[in-house]
Amino acid sequence: MKEELMILKILRQLLKVQTDQLLALLKMLPADLPVKEEEIWLHTNEVMLIFQKTRKTIYNWRKSGHLRFRVNGGTCYYLKKDVYAIMKEEPGG
Incomplete structure (x- = not known):
């Protein structure tokens, strides 16, 4: 011990x-190091605000493969370009 x-x-x-x-x-x-758009990751809370959806909905999208993600330190992050691509698919997006 x-x-x-x-x-x-x-x-x-x-x-x-x-x-x-x-x-x-x-x-x-x-x-002022440039960051490429495809390298910007958003936190679950940011995605919830963008879509005005609940954490459960974002989780379901993640689980179904509708929204790609990565886990870092137990927290899920989503590619900004994927989030905005989904917004274009959404009605009124």
């Missing part, structure tokens, strides 16, 4: 060092 705690402490310190290094590298990137 004592060894496990020691290993966890070491891993936590390593993770902090790597996180700090990554943040330092990100700060070196230019603030």
